[in-house]
Amino acid sequence: PINSWGYGKENGPSVWHKDFPVAQGNRQSPIEIIPKQASYDPSLQAILLNYDHCSSINISNNGHSVVVDFDDSDDRSVIQGGPLDNPYRLKQFHFHWGGKGCHGSEHTVAGRSYASELHLVHWNAVKYQTFGEAAAAPDGLTVLAIFLETGDEHRWLHRITDTLYMVKFKGSATDFKSFNPKCLLPSTLQYWTYLGSLTTPPLHESVIWIVLKEPITVSERQLGKFRMLLATGEEEDQRMHMENNYRTPQPLKDREVRSSN
Ligand SMILES: NS(=O)(=O)c1ccc2oc(=S)[nH]c2c1
Numbered sequence: 001p002i003n004s005w006g007y008g009k010e011n012g013p014s015v016w017h018k019d020f021p022v023a024q025g026n027r028q029s030p031i032e033i034i035p036k037q038a039s040y041d042p043s044l045q046a047i048l049l050n051y052d053h054c055s056s057i058n059i060s061n062n063g064h065s066v067v068v069d070f071d072d073s074d075d076r077s078v079i080q081g082g083p084l085d086n087p088y089r090l091k092q093f094h095f096h097w098g099g100k101g102c103h104g105s106e107h108t109v110a111g112r113s114y115a116s117e118l119h120l121v122h123w124n125a126v127k128y129q130t131f132g133e134a135a136a137a138p139d140g141l142t143v144l145a146i147f148l149e150t151g152d153e154h155r156w157l158h159r160i161t162d163t164l165y166m167v168k169f170k171g172s173a174t175d176f177k178s179f180n181p182k183c184l185l186p187s188t189l190q191y192w193t194y195l196g197s198l199t200t201p202p203l204h205e206s207v208i209w210i211v212l213k214e215p216i217t218v219s220e221r222q223l224g225k226f227r228m229l230l231a232t233g234e235e236e237d238q239r240m241h242m243e244n245n246y247r248t249p250q251p252l253k254d255r256e257v258r259s260s261n
């Protein structure tokens with residue numbers, strides 16, 4: 001069935017095009033970012049994140065990642081500025097990670113990948129009525145991507161990793177209130193930006209990507225807790241750990257990557 005996609009040999013990124021032909025489209029994500037080939041655009045503004053009154057609702061395991069959902073019924077948590085024409089509302093954030101070592105990010109930078117990548121997903125509530133409608137529109141979504149590299153322990157990530165045991169199984173969810181993702185940002189907001197897509201099915205070409213240049217540092221121990229999550233449900237007897245849930249870079253085709261200062 002169409003919703004059985006995953007990251008395994010039989011249902012992974014190399015066969016997604018069978019159910020989702022746009023996988024071979026002209027603005028697919030992720031991409032390899034080559035800093036020297038990115039064009040510095042002085043007209044690009046700074047990224048503005050107004051997350052102060054953000055309201056996270058819950059944390060859940062959808063079998064592909066662990067997702068923190070937000071109340072997006074008003075403009076309390078928005079991203080604006082940068083390449084954006086209007087504010088985009090925060091809907092959810094989730095992660096992609098590897099099995100071990102330094103693979104796991106989706107975007108790569110001059111051939112190097114990071115251990116993990118955090119995606120903060122926002123939608124254009126000025127032009128569209130629902131997330132679903134925006135997710136299918138060329139300027140519908142903006143995803144802020146943050147690289148995670150391993151090193152010292154991240155002082156705030158434990159708030160997430162301490163709850164992962166409660167969402168071990170696919171389909172599980174638990175309350176996760178008043179978490180402000182601002183605590184997961186690096187110290188500078190320099191970025192690359194380009195037009196791309198969702199990196200998981202349905203792979204809609206609806207994302208204005210904003211990829212931060214500066215990674216955040218998390219410990220191997222913290223990252224290890226993500227790998228204890230299961231891609232399978234409690235009732236399934238064949239347990240599969242959730243890891244290597246990343247798509248590899250796609251052809252840049254006729255796109256340019258712009259760089260902020
Ligand atoms: N990995 S990602 O491109 O940020 C992304 C963001 C939102 C999504 O909603 C569906 S459905 N699939 C998605 C993938």
Ligand SMILES: [Zn+2]
Pocket residue numbers: 094095096119199
């Ligand atoms: Zn993602």
